[in-house]
Amino acid sequence: xxxxxxxxxxxNLFATAVAIAGLVGTIPALAADEVTQDRLLNADKEAGNWxxxxxxxxxxxxxxxxxxxxxxxxxLKVAWTMHLGGVEGGGIWTxxxxxxxxxxxxxxxxxxxxxxxxxxxxxxGGKGTLLWKMDPKTDHDWAGxxxxxxxxxxxxxxxxxxxxxxxxxxxxxxxxxxxxxxAWQRQVxxxxxxxxxxxxxxxxxxxxxxxxxxxxxxxxxxxxATDLKTQKEVWRTYTIPGKGEPGHETWKDDKNAAATxxxxxxxxxxxxxxxxxxxxxxxxxxxxxxxxxRPGDNLYTDSSLALDATTGKIKWHYQHxxxxxxxxxxxxxxxxVDVPGKNGPQKLALEADRNGFAYAIDRTTxxxxxxxxxxxxxxxxxxxxxESGKPVExxxxxxxxxxxxxxxxxxxxxxxxxxxxxGKNWPPTAYNPDLKLWYIPVIESCNRITPEAMTxxxxxxxxxxxxxxxxxxxxxxxxxxxxxxxxxxxxxKAEMPYPxxxxxxxxxxLVFSGQPSGEVLALDGKTLQxxxxxNTGGGVNAPPMTFTVDGKQYVAILVGLGGAWDKWFIDSxxxxxxxxxGSMLYVFSL
Amino acid sequence: xxxxxIYLAALIAVSCMVATLISISGAAFSQSATPADPTDAGxxxxxxxxxxxxxxxxxxxxxxxxxxxxxxxQTQLTREQIVETVSCGRPGTGMPFFVRGSYDATKCYDMxxxxxxxxxxxxxxxxxxxxxxxxxxxxxxAHIKGKGExxxxxxxxxxxxGSRVCNVYKTEAKPAEAEQAKKAAQ
Numbered sequence: 001x002x003x004x005x006x007x008x009x010x011x012n013l014f015a016t017a018v019a020i021a022g023l024v025g026t027i028p029a030l031a032a033d034e035v036t037q038d039r040l041l042n043a044d045k046e047a048g049n050w051x052x053x054x055x056x057x058x059x060x061x062x063x064x065x066x067x068x069x070x071x072x073x074x075x076l077k078v079a080w081t082m083h084l085g086g087v088e089g090g091g092i093w094t095x096x097x098x099x100x101x102x103x104x105x106x107x108x109x110x111x112x113x114x115x116x117x118x119x120x121x122x123x124x125g126g127k128g129t130l131l132w133k134m135d136p137k138t139d140h141d142w143a144g145x146x147x148x149x150x151x152x153x154x155x156x157x158x159x160x161x162x163x164x165x166x167x168x169x170x171x172x173x174x175x176x177x178x179x180x181x182x183a184w185q186r187q188v189x190x191x192x193x194x195x196x197x198x199x200x201x202x203x204x205x206x207x208x209x210x211x212x213x214x215x216x217x218x219x220x221x222x223x224x225a226t227d228l229k230t231q232k233e234v235w236r237t238y239t240i241p242g243k244g245e246p247g248h249e250t251w252k253d254d255k256n257a258a259a260t261x262x263x264x265x266x267x268x269x270x271x272x273x274x275x276x277x278x279x280x281x282x283x284x285x286x287x288x289x290x291x292x293x294r295p296g297d298n299l300y301t302d303s304s305l306a307l308d309a310t311t312g313k314i315k316w317h318y319q320h321x322x323x324x325x326x327x328x329x330x331x332x333x334x335x336x337v338d339v340p341g342k343n344g345p346q347k348l349a350l351e352a353d354r355n356g357f358a359y360a361i362d363r364t365t366x367x368x369x370x371x372x373x374x375x376x377x378x379x380x381x382x383x384x385x386x387e388s389g390k391p392v393e394x395x396x397x398x399x400x401x402x403x404x405x406x407x408x409x410x411x412x413x414x415x416x417x418x419x420x421x422x423g424k425n426w427p428p429t430a431y432n433p434d435l436k437l438w439y440i441p442v443i444e445s446c447n448r449i450t451p452e453a454m455t456x457x458x459x460x461x462x463x464x465x466x467x468x469x470x471x472x473x474x475x476x477x478x479x480x481x482x483x484x485x486x487x488x489x490x491x492x493k494a495e496m497p498y499p500x501x502x503x504x505x506x507x508x509x510l511v512f513s514g515q516p517s518g519e520v521l522a523l524d525g526k527t528l529q530x531x532x533x534x535n536t537g538g539g540v541n542a543p544p545m546t547f548t549v550d551g552k553q554y555v556a557i558l559v560g561l562g563g564a565w566d567k568w569f570i571d572s573x574x575x576x577x578x579x580x581x582g583s584m585l586y587v588f589s590l
Numbered sequence: 591x592x593x594x595x596i597y598l599a600a601l602i603a604v605s606c607m608v609a610t611l612i613s614i615s616g617a618a619f620s621q622s623a624t625p626a627d628p629t630d631a632g633x634x635x636x637x638x639x640x641x642x643x644x645x646x647x648x649x650x651x652x653x654x655x656x657x658x659x660x661x662x663x664q665t666q667l668t669r670e671q672i673v674e675t676v677s678c679g680r681p682g683t684g685m686p687f688f689v690r691g692s693y694d695a696t697k698c699y700d701m702x703x704x705x706x707x708x709x710x711x712x713x714x715x716x717x718x719x720x721x722x723x724x725x726x727x728x729x730x731x732a733h734i735k736g737k738g739e740x741x742x743x744x745x746x747x748x749x750x751x752g753s754r755v756c757n758v759y760k761t762e763a764k765p766a767e768a769e770q771a772k773k774a775a776q
Contacts, residue, residue, distance in 0.1 A: 192754070461758040463650075466655065469658060568655045
């Protein structure tokens, strides 16, 4: 039955394609625009394009384009805008938001809205023309009820003549780039288990790599690779080791906490072609705030994981917050940089963690190199050990860790800094390889944790399994903080009234970012002085990017506050309560 | 002045929409053999006013990433107390007030806004008319209060047949495949 249906669908698609080809008369030159592994490996050579989610496989989010620069940026103006959809609510959410990074290839832009609709926009001629919209008809009730942190989708990937995207209800979808017709789709995550997908796929060697969300609902996290040619799964690596696998011994309880141990992977990772290694961040353990439920270090939660791209086998891991009682996940992207070191060139993986520390790991061995706090206030630990990078209070012999300040079953509430949103959340950092500066979008925060002792009978499918919850008695602000990667020291901090919920774009002498109060900003790349600002009137919750069409440079950003902030954390920024939901694309040029 | 007129127009538009919705579902029911559930109007309010956003469709509320909405299944409140809680919210908690003018034109728990101070509950995203609040209270009493764990039948009654939200409440054992991942971790 199933096979018949698929054949039928294929036949239909083929018919549609033929019909369209007939209408248009000639088939456009597809071959030139096919996205190959070779082009992705050399994404930075296509200076006017933005082919990968994080711009290149190293997750630099750095563009060499420089028509818009320190001298000209004051003349930056809105070139065009476009209203998008997907703002409607579903499940426990009153509205969707925009967190995506636009992808641009040869003057055509691909963006998604929170419910996973894909829009193809022709950006030629100084204006934006919508060519097609692919609405995946995401099941709002099914997915929206188990999305812990908003109705979000962070964008698409390109492969061959397909646009590859995810939906909140767990699908991987391949859409024909020219026609906007769905070519095929595959269920990768299961909302019945509390799994949803918000991240953009990463394309590596004809595979789409998918991460999952759901650590607040008792999932067991994974990273999965789908062969784009056969549409079959190539590997699926669980982030919580199973019985007999190394790391399983770090779950020391007698109630099988590993089975619901969390470890989600909802931020797109990076790829090092030199060693064929995918480096991907792993989220918090579950239940989030009751670490006595799950004695042990709880690998590989709160870790950076290095996987063999071909097999999915784990090569190394580095864990930041063992037996985490804070929800300090490590889903953040790892930024791959090569810098000169004392003993020759260093191959580093940089990660700005929810726990407030920035880490440089040797990405060939997984060993700690340096680390430092990038937030103004850290209270949960007195610091990290300069040799191991572990919190100084960490005692590997203790089943349940107590750090300087630890939410626990005895105290009713515990105030922690950074607050549980971080530090730094999913919004991406950017790295300027010329200046060797790494820019972090910071949430300068504290908040209050009220833990709740969990028992196995509290595990219910599709229900929160968090072991307590946070509240927001403290005002939260933000900053863009720059780290000099050659020294591992803070090079500057531009403070801002609101947390940075959007992420960063770096160009040769500028840094672009935004504020949830509506502003898009350009800062001087060296001094972090503000050089330009435009108020979009909507909350910025997505990263800026840049591209060229017909030789002219543009900066694009999606605007529409959604995500976790305006449901769970708004009390820390009461002024933002007036921000209206929206769904809009802004494009700027000189 | 201007603003309030626009607001009023919007309100009328919304209530017209609700009226249409209710009449449509009423019509659908009148054609089937089972008579319309008199608390259907209250169910629509429960959905439209986003009670389910905090209390979930089943009313059990619970946990969450910050909000701990109480279980309406375990509530001890009477119909009158539910009406008051919805109208006035609950000071010092995340339970919003749903009546225009609460704490301003009309006192709540004998308090005006200035008396409530920083205990002032949030204002709901939508305001409800008294008849709508009574309807939602009737719905809570009839379908949520005093009920045990949510069931498949309750779920399909809320979302309609075929909703995937209800999969997990099916009593038949789930296919082995679905449980594989969990087993592997044991």
